[in-house]
Amino acid sequence: LGAVAIAGALEKANVPASLVEYVIMGQVLSAGAGQMPARQAAVAGGIGWDVPSLTINKMCLSGIDAIALADQLIRAGEFDVVVAGGQESMTRAPHLLMNSRSGYKYGDVTVLDHMAYDGLHDVFTDQPMGALTEQRNDVDQFTRAEQDEFAASSHQKAARAWKDGVFADEVVPVKIPQRKGDALE
Structure with missing residues (x-):
């Protein structure tokens, strides 16, 4: 889900993935998700392997803290383009x-x-x-x-x-493949 959000956000903002310098993603339930969930989401979302990433776990504040840290890094002049957000799949928690x-x-x-x-x-x-x-x-x-x-x-x-479409700019459709027929959106 993080990859879908990253790819969608970059597309909606008209920012090429090649400009991204750092990725920070919040995720609470990381057991069973594999190493570096933020990197997995970044690479699957079209960002290069050479871009550093960070996964943050600060419970319910994980995503907002990722965004706050990205803001701090940009304001400090460390990076110009940082992708940040939160991702979670509670149904996959082992x-x-x-x-x-x-x-x-x-x-x-x-x-x-x-x-x-x-x-x-x-x-x-x-x-x-x-x-x-x-x-x-x-x-x-x-x-x-x-x-x-x-x-x-x-x-x-x-x-x-x-x-009323208030969230239209913030939501990216997720396609769910079906055994038969077209994917659901």
């Missing part, structure tokens, strides 16, 4: 068999969900992110009705903006 390299003996073995373990579980409090959100809600005292109203309003605004 399950983890921790400590398996030491070997297991008799008894049950725990398999961890990479998405939950590395993406949705706070290592400092040993709690799911949803539980932390609920604790914050208790402090702020938003009622369920207020939360539902805000969520519905947000969804309606997003749907209206999508229908």
Whole structure:
């Protein structure tokens, strides 16, 4: 997905891939994605092998931090053209068999969900992110009705903006090959 976004962004901005000097991509769930997901996306998106790349994992801020770092590098005069963004495929997050390299003996073995373990579980409090959100809600005292109203309003605004083409310059269609027939878009 990162490659599709990179190629689409370069095309929409009318910037040749040969001008790109650095690539920074945020990705939280990198287990099972192979080495250097940012480089994989860059090369598959048409950027040369000689262009350095960096993958950032800063949880939900990974993509925005990639963009902020790109901005800093450009402002500092290090580079003129930097591709930056975020990429993720939560459906491809594997399950983890921790400590398996030491070997297991008799008894049950725990398999961890990479998405939950590395993406949705706070290592400092040993709690799911949803539980932390609920604790914050208790402090702020938003009622369920207020939360539902805000969520519905947000969804309606997003749907209206999508229908009105507000995101047209920011969205690149993704073609999904089918076993039979044309690809879905």
